[in-house]
Amino acid sequence: MSDTAPSSPSPPPGRAFPPEETLPPERARELGYELGLRGDEYDRIEATLGRIPTVAELGMYSVMWSEHCSYKSSKIHLRGLAHDEPWVIAGPGENAGVVDVGDGIAVAFKIESHNHPSYVEPFQGAATGVGGILRDIFTMGARPIAVMDPLRFGDPGGWTDGAGVPHEPDALQRHLVDGVVRGVGHYGNCVGVPNIGGEVVFDATYAGNPLTNVLAIGVMDRDRLQLAKAEEVGHLAVLLGSATGRDGIGGASVLASQEFDAGLDAKRPNVQVGDPFAEKLLIECCLELYERDLISGIQDMGAAGIACSTSELASAASLGMDVDLDRVHLREPSMASWEILCSESQERMLALVAPERLAEVEEVAARWGVPAAVIGEVVEGDALRLTRRGELVADLPARSLADEGPTYDRPRERPGWLDDYAEVVAEDLDARLPGGTPDVTAGRSSRTMEEAALAFLASPNVASKRWVFEQYDQHVLAGTVLGPGMADAGVVRLPDSRRAVACSTDGNGLWCELDPIEGTRRVVAEAFRNVAATGARPLATTNCLNFGNPERPEIMWQLAASIAAMGESCRTLGVPVTGGNVSLYNETQGRAIHPTPVVGILGVLADAEDALGLAFEDVGDLVFLLGAPTVPGLAGSELQRWLGAPLGGVLAPVDLDLEGAIAEVLHEAARAGLLSSAHDVGSGGLLVALAESCVAGDVGVEVDLSAAGVAETGGAGDELSATQQLFSESPGRVLVTVPSTHVRALAQLCGDAEVPLTDVGTVGGNRLRVRGLVDLDLEEVRSAFEGGLTALLEG
Numbered sequence: 001m002s003d004t005a006p007s008s009p010s011p012p013p014g015r016a017f018p019p020e021e022t023l024p025p026e027r028a029r030e031l032g033y034e035l036g037l038r039g040d041e042y043d044r045i046e047a048t049l050g051r052i053p054t055v056a057e058l059g060m061y062s063v064m065w066s067e068h069c070s071y072k073s074s075k076i077h078l079r080g081l082a083h084d085e086p087w088v089i090a091g092p093g094e095n096a097g098v099v100d101v102g103d104g105i106a107v108a109f110k111i112e113s114h115n116h117p118s119y120v121e122p123f124q125g126a127a128t129g130v131g132g133i134l135r136d137i138f139t140m141g142a143r144p145i146a147v148m149d150p151l152r153f154g155d156p157g158g159w160t161d162g163a164g165v166p167h168e169p170d171a172l173q174r175h176l177v178d179g180v181v182r183g184v185g186h187y188g189n190c191v192g193v194p195n196i197g198g199e200v201v202f203d204a205t206y207a208g209n210p211l212t213n214v215l216a217i218g219v220m221d222r223d224r225l226q227l228a229k230a231e232e233v234g235h236l237a238v239l240l241g242s243a244t245g246r247d248g249i250g251g252a253s254v255l256a257s258q259e260f261d262a263g264l265d266a267k268r269p270n271v272q273v274g275d276p277f278a279e280k281l282l283i284e285c286c287l288e289l290y291e292r293d294l295i296s297g298i299q300d301m302g303a304a305g306i307a308c309s310t311s312e313l314a315s316a317a318s319l320g321m322d323v324d325l326d327r328v329h330l331r332e333p334s335m336a337s338w339e340i341l342c343s344e345s346q347e348r349m350l351a352l353v354a355p356e357r358l359a360e361v362e363e364v365a366a367r368w369g370v371p372a373a374v375i376g377e378v379v380e381g382d383a384l385r386l387t388r389r390g391e392l393v394a395d396l397p398a399r400s401l402a403d404e405g406p407t408y409d410r411p412r413e414r415p416g417w418l419d420d421y422a423e424v425v426a427e428d429l430d431a432r433l434p435g436g437t438p439d440v441t442a443g444r445s446s447r448t449m450e451e452a453a454l455a456f457l458a459s460p461n462v463a464s465k466r467w468v469f470e471q472y473d474q475h476v477l478a479g480t481v482l483g484p485g486m487a488d489a490g491v492v493r494l495p496d497s498r499r500a501v502a503c504s505t506d507g508n509g510l511w512c513e514l515d516p517i518e519g520t521r522r523v524v525a526e527a528f529r530n531v532a533a534t535g536a537r538p539l540a541t542t543n544c545l546n547f548g549n550p551e552r553p554e555i556m557w558q559l560a561a562s563i564a565a566m567g568e569s570c571r572t573l574g575v576p577v578t579g580g581n582v583s584l585y586n587e588t589q590g591r592a593i594h595p596t597p598v599v600g601i602l603g604v605l606a607d608a609e610d611a612l613g614l615a616f617e618d619v620g621d622l623v624f625l626l627g628a629p630t631v632p633g634l635a636g637s638e639l640q641r642w643l644g645a646p647l648g649g650v651l652a653p654v655d656l657d658l659e660g661a662i663a664e665v666l667h668e669a670a671r672a673g674l675l676s677s678a679h680d681v682g683s684g685g686l687l688v689a690l691a692e693s694c695v696a697g698d699v700g701v702e703v704d705l706s707a708a709g710v711a712e713t714g715g716a717g718d719e720l721s722a723t724q725q726l727f728s729e730s731p732g733r734v735l736v737t738v739p740s741t742h743v744r745a746l747a748q749l750c751g752d753a754e755v756p757l758t759d760v761g762t763v764g765g766n767r768l769r770v771r772g773l774v775d776l777d778l779e780e781v782r783s784a785f786e787g788g789l790t791a792l793l794e795g
Contacts, residue, residue, distance in 0.1 A: 018391045021054040021337065028052045035062035041406055048400045056386065056393040059338030060401060063304035064311065067584050070405035073550035074582045077560045081567045083576040087539060090578070095136040095228060095300055096218075097578020099540045101604045105494055106222040107501055108142035111150075111215040111544045111600045113583035118212035121271040122179025123186070126212050128248075128274040130187040131346050133216040135300040138283050139349070141226035141290050142218025144191075145479055146492045149184050149198035149214050150505040150544075150598050151468075153177050154207025158792045159460060162432065162452065163644040173202075176210050177793065184214070185471040190276035191283070194480050195472035196490025198505055199598075202460045203641070205509060208588030213544045213581075215505055215600045219494050224290055228299040229316040235296055236355060237310065237321060237376035240365060241282050241348040244305070245331035248272035248344025278347040278370075285368035286349060294357050294364065301348035307341045307401065309350040310376065311384055315402035320383040323376035325393070337393040341386070352378065412560055413553035421514045424648020426635035430723045432643045449722065449774050456727075457691055457781065458788030459642050462684050464695075467790040485696065486613050488530035488680045493608045500608035504530035504601055507546075508683070509594030510636035511651060512562060516595050518651045519636070520562040522731050524569035525654045526682055527601040532663035533678040533734055535612045535670025536603030541570050543580035543599050548592025550584050558595040559584075566597060572656040573663075575601055610670045614679035615696035616763045621676050621737040623701060623761035626750065627662045628655060630686070630705075630720060633730030638684045639723070654731040661753045662734060668749055674742040679735045685727040687774070689735050694768050695782050703761035704771045722773045737763055 016022075023031065032042040035058060045053050045061050053061065063069060071078065081092070089106055090098035096110035114129025130147060137144045153176055157169040188195050193216070248271065289295050299309040306328070314321040325340050335343070353361050358374070365372035384398040397404075434449040447455075456462055469484035481500055482491040489504035506527040511519030524541070531538045543566060548555040570577055586593045605611055616623075634640055635649025669675050677697070681689045686705075694701055705725050720728070738746055750757040768776045 017054050017393065021056055021393050023052065023055060025052055028058065031055070032058050032062070035059065036066060037062055041065060044406065049396060054394055056337040056341055057396055059342045060307040060394060063307055063342050064401040065405040069304050069308065071582055072406045072408050073410055073556070073584060074545070074559060075407060076409055077563045080564055081570070081577040083567070083571050085574065085576045088576055088578055089222070089225060090140065092577065092579045094579065095139040097540060097542055098140055098225060099578065099602065100222060101494070101499060101501060101539070102606070103497060103499060104222050105497060105499065106220050106225070107602065108137050108140045108218040108220065109215065109503065109542055109600065109602050110136050110579050111213055111505065111542045111598065112136065112581045113544050113546060114212045114214065115209065115546065115583050115586055117271045118180050119176065119210055122176050123183040124271050124273055126180040126183030127187040128272040128346055129212050129214045130184055131274045131276065131279050132302050133214045134191065134193065134279065134283070135302060135349070137216045137218035138286055139226065139228070139298055139300045140218070140220070141224045142220035143287060144193045144216055144218045144283065145477060146196045146217040146490065147188050147193050147214060148196060148490060148503060148505050150507060151180060151199065152201045152203065152206045152211035152596065154210070155202050155204050156460065156792060161644050162456065162642040165644055173207065174793065180210065180212055181468050181471055187274055187276045189473045191280050192476050194474050194476050194492070195469065195484070196474065196480055196492055197484050199507065200465045200468050203509060205594045208591060209586045209593050211546050211586070211596060213546070213598050215503065215542065217492065217501065217503060217602070226290060226298050228312055229297045231296040231317060231352065232354065233319065233378050233380055234355065235352045235378045236358060236374050237323065237378070238351045238353050238361060239328060239348060239373050239375045240285065240351055240370055242275060242278050242345055243329040243331045243371065244340055244343050244345045244348070246335060246339060246343065249339055249342050272344050272346050274346045281368045281370050282347050282349065285365055285370040288364050289351065289361060292360070294361050295351045295353055297352040299350050301350055303344060305341065305343045305345070311398045311401035313350065313352060314378065314384055314398035318382065320379045320381040320385070320398060321376050322379050323386045325386055325388040327373050327375040329371055329373055337388045410550055410556045411553040412557040414557050415554040418515065421648040422650055424646050426640060426649025427632045427724070429634050429639060429643060429645060430721045432645065433723050450776055453687055453774050453776060454780055454784045456639070456642055457688070458784040460789055460792060461638055461641070462688055463788030464786045465789060466786060467793055481608050481611050482534065482613055486615070487611070488533040488614060489536070491534050491605070491608070491611045498607050500605045500611060502531045502534040502536035502603045502605060502611070505598055506530065507596050507598035508636070509596040510641065510647065512597060513594040514636045514648065515651050516558045516561045517565045518653055520565040520597050521569045521656065522651065522654045523597060523599050524566055524573065525656060525659045525731055526680065527599040528573050528575060528659060528663060529680050529734065531601050531603035532666045533612065533680050534605070535610045535667060536605045537667050538573065538575050538601050538603040538663060541575045541577045541599060541601050543577060543597060545580070545582045546586050546593065546596040546598065547584055548587040555592055562595055562597050569656060573660055612670050612675055612678045613696070614677055614693050616677060616693045616699050616701060616737055617697045618676050618739065619699060619764040621739055621763040622743060622759060623703060623763060624736050624738060625758045625760050626665065626734045626736050627755060628658060628730065628732030629756065630725060630728050630733065631730045632724055633728035634724065637727060637729045639727040652730040658732050658755070661755050662732065665749050665753050665755050666734065669746055672745065674738060674746050676737040676739060681733040681735055683729060685729055687726040690768055691781050691785055693735065694778060695785050699763055700765035700767045700769070700778050701761055701763050702765060702769050705760055707758055707760070726770065726773060
């Protein structure tokens with residue numbers, strides 16, 4: 001625990017607490033334990049207050065000192081992500097990161113998790129995840145213009161893997177997929193914000209703990225930034241939005257800060273219930289309040305509800321606040337004080353208003369149909385005092401809740417299983433596919449490489465996620481330039497501007513399970529490369545760190561190592577971390593998920609017309625591999641998973657300096673109009689990249705890898721096998737198409753930047769042909785790629 005001294009104890013209340021709030025010492029400690037407080041944490045509370053805490057105070061401390069709210073296991077490591085750049089306007093500690101994108105425009109963006117609620121109640125868990133991240137964005141003063149949803153589930157079954165093993169349908173996983181996707185779509189579609197991309201990954205590691213991460217983007221005038229801070233004594237605390245109910249009570253402490261056990265049904269009431277139509281009205285109300293400069297501070301009422309918003313607003317300004325809980329609109333009048341304080345009912349905000357502006361604020365709220373109630377006032381001192389029915393129910397230092405919670409430097413131990421993984425020879429998968437090393441025959445499939453390729457393209461993780469993203473409105477607001485499946489990153493135009501922003505979310509649990517350090521570096525590089533492939537200049541990073549139980553030293557080592565690697569990678573690439581989320585205890589009955597840091601990177605295009613998609617479009621264009629040569633890269637690959645091979649091997653390292661150079665070449669080439677398309681070679685390797693570009697452009701390609709098939713690390717003349725050439729996931733490669741008239745200019749750009757460029761083929765015809773390796777009919781490719789997941793989930 002941190003040895004920082006707690007705030008000075010608040011003075012004893014002037015009058016006694018009501019009987020329902022007072023507890024005998026033994027019962028108070030017992031209740032603290034039931035609410036998730038450790039014994040030493042309870043002792044710290046007593047020392048801070050100088051007395052036994054009330055029931056309401058215990059409720060407030062339990063949620064504010066939970067892992068979800070306090071980051072008590074991760075914050076000493078998160079400090080290593082610090083990285084300032086002049087274009088960052090707001091960074092870690094605010095509701096969302098904000099960056100300057102030029103022309104007086106700022107963009108807010110952030111990613112959050114709603115993992116545990118989405119397992120307990122998939123539809124509402126996912127829906128309220130969207131609502132929560134949207135509030136983070138418009139709390140900063142920005143109008144939401146896009147969302148993205150990186151999702152991870154267990155194996156839905158209903159397919160046969162590359163080893164010929166049938167995977168039986170799993171009703172639970174299909175229920176989770178259906179509920180989460182419907183929840184994301186319902187909330188975003190009703191609010192009217194386009195979904196421009198994301199991820200869907202299936203792996204057994206997520207069977208008992210799916211991941212629902214949601215990213216949102218908003219736009220604002222650079223000088224309209226709103227902050228969560230009380231500015232003046234005497235300003236009024238106005239609760240805006242929906243009435244407060246019992247839904248979501250304990251969401252931060254019960255759902256998000258504990259691993260799952262057998263008591264799943266008992267946790268169902270802890271899931272919030274969302275109303276996207278109320279959220280839409282709240283957005284418009286708040287944006288008008290900002291436009292008319294009617295408020296002095298504002299805070300989203302998300303995790304920990306009133307307890308969080310009041311303490312954070314007061315603490316940020318080193319002031320206090322008096323709050324009257326009788327003024328809070330309630331859905332259930334029988335609610336206890338602690339329930340009112342800890343409720344996570346959705347679509348609520350707490351605004352600070354000068355008394356002379358209150359009438360105007362109430363008028364704006366009434367016009368938008370948003371309930372508004374004055375529930376408190378900013379006062380001198382540091383005390384947060386709350387009353388109910390005229391009696392004091394809590395009196396505590398605001399900073400002790402918001403800023404002085406426990407900090408743990410938990411034990412860390414490098415997992416021994418990492419050495420076991422490293423001993424696996426991952427690059428010998430040739431034996432399981434046609435066209436492998438001639439002297440290896442054991443276990444080889446009797447099918448042709450074409451048959452294997454089509455089956456691979458139809459597998460759940462490789463196949464198009466059209467079944468998912470077609471349930472989302474991708475074009476509402478009319479700003480989407482490139483949506484799901486059209487490019488490596490979503491691209492959305494900024495209102496009243498030629499500018500656009502591109503954003504990609506990326507994660508890879510297999511890579512990070514094998515090596516949390518190199519895996520994280522590769523995840524950051526892939527998100528960076530995906531944004532660059534649209535022609536955008538990458539600017540900043542947000543992250544969602546999905547890990548298991550930090551009280552296990554091996555898990556804590558994974559988390560700390562991943563954070564350190566992320567900080568180093570983002571500094572090297574010049575994309576500072578502006579905020580994010582830590583989601584721990586992602587495990588069920590002692591089985592943790594693979595470490596899954598999900599990275600979102602935002603970039604800017606000076607002209608939306610310069611944005612590059614991934615589709616092959618123009619017959620006769622030349623195809624080039626830009627960047628690093630292909631090297632053995634099957635460790636932690638999609639092929640390894642599809643074949644049912646043992647997970648393991650050593651990850652091919654990423655060259656971050658080369659990644660930076662690749663991004664600069666892509667940006668300059670897009671701005672000069674030299675490229676027709678660009679597509680990262682990532683999950684599934686070159687075969688998948690070619691298939692995606694062919695299907696998107698409805699045209700074939702002829703590829704000859706003879707000039708690109710030498711393994712840099714394999715010694716002079718060592719040829720890569722067919723398996724490696726088609727499926728290697730070695731980093732630092734981008735597939736680009738170029739009109740013949742622009743080849744010389746592109747070659748000059750690459751030469752100046754010292755970025756390798758290799759001519760590998762030509763766009764045209766109706767086949768996907770890689771000479772000497774695979775020859776596929778385009779319609780068969782389309783049928784496998786676009787029909788695989790749809791047939792599986794609808795069958």
